[in-house]
Amino acid sequence: MTSAVDSGDSPPGEFQAVGGRFERALIWVFIVVPTLALVPGIFIAWGGWIGWHDIVLLVVFYVITTTGIGVGYHRGFTHGSFKSRRGLKIALAVAGSLALEGPVIRWVADHRKHHKFSDRDGDPHSPWRYGTNAWAVTKGFVFAHVGWVLWGQDRADPKHYAPDLLADRDMVSISRHFRGLVAISLLAPAVIGGLWDRSWHGAATGFFWGTLVRIALMHHVTFSINSICHVTGDKPFTARDRSGNVWWLALLSQGESWHNLHHADPTCARHGVLRGQIDINAWFIRLFERFGWAYQVRWPNRQRLERKRAAAA
Template sequence: MSRPERLANLAGVVVPFVGVLAAILLLWNQWVDWIDLGIFAVMYFTTALGVTVGFHRLLTHRSFRTAPWLEQSFAVMGSLSVQGSVMDWVADHRKHHAHTDVEGDPHSPHVGHGSGLPGLWHAHTGWLLETQGQADWKKYAKDLYEDPAMRKIGKRFPWLVVASLLIPTLLGYVLHGFTWEGALRGYIWGGLVRIFLVHHVTWSVNSVCHYFGSRRFDIEDKSTNVAWLAIPSLGESWHHNHHAFPRSAQHGLKRREIDLSALVIRGLERAGLAHDVVRITPERQAQKAIQPDREREKVLTPS
């Protein structure tokens, strides 16, 4: 990828966030205030954790176990992110792991769309129009397909999309003194802006975290760790670590690798709401780490 392409891709990730911050500053005390940001934050973390802890670490990889009522609650929270039904999300992601960065991967930036920006566009957004929701539930999400409660949540996805917009609208209406302007502000900041940012962060894990960043484990795919995405992604951007150890409940494997989703799982465990939490010992990590001679070989061998 050329330098201009790299800069263009970085701009595509950063500019939307800068735009939202600029909008907050320009509209402060006119069309956005602490109430609006509070509604945004509650909706962002609720739905993002529904994806990272619920859809991903619990339902896709079974990184920990929990009671059926909490499992179903996480499935509903993830559905409120408006990233597709729980059945489609889990099946697509398991298919991604089964064919990572090779033919069959639903959203690799390295397969079928050329190099550089075309591949990154496919991984970030284009795949939504081509391959999203095409993974066979019976093959890639059989456990969910055979669970009546999960099938019911999946079928109700359209209604959950409505709820995802209605909840912040009602919060804005009430918290701003039962005004229609407050309802509109809740709809915009807790609904539209929040969905946009949660989507953009998730898509960045698909695209950026398979192209830029660091690697330290000897695995065949092209996944990477991207530190500056760690906080907004709630720890999902330690994506190379995740591909090295897919069932690990903790993606940030080092102390300095911030992983808010892992902290939530730890809190659930301490509260007695999570058990059989999968953790990777330092010894296992060392076994899979890239050795200095192997690293030199990879650098010297033409790709």
């Protein structure tokens, strides 16, 4: 999973990834500043500087953006686990953009490259890139979690890894307008909080909890799929890499941390396929399917799962 900033200055109908100093500076700001807000956030909440309006803003924006990334960017656009009607496709791409993890085309290209080279040379964010001893894994863990976003250079070429999205006018347009969506994601909680509370205090707490804390929490949960889930976790299914299931991340990631099955069967729409494995993103896909917004959903195939599980035994 990824984070990036791309320019909106490319000609109409085209998408251009930009890695200039301004864009790199924005990446640092989007990651570092919200992360720094988490520490005082604990003390501020303990001191009572959080109301139920703030909790609602935090939860609602978190669910919207986590669904946009997990259901839209990941299962839908990257792996084709289901097809979307145009309205749902656009809604998921916009929701994913609000997570500040990069334009949809860039995100999909990087993630497809990750699957092609998972935990091998060429993987943009494998925690095993430096070796297997304690120091090498520690350094690799930090790189896989956030380092590859901040200073990594091994990014995917969208023309090679995401030509289908480059041919989709909606995806190109949403990617080109990523900066505008970033502004909406940053300011909307403050505006809503201020209007809801009818005060500047409501705007300030809305921005702190609905923007800073929400972004930091969501980013580090997403990054943990790259780092934690490739270092530890149960492996009930056969995969080509070291991906594992990490149960305690399942709720916050909405099911993305059932990572072993995902790498064993990447196009499967449900990642938590075993008893007791909660997969909220699969529930959303099921709901979209019932409304007719999602179709050709690739639900788990029992025979294929049994073969993957038998091989892992």
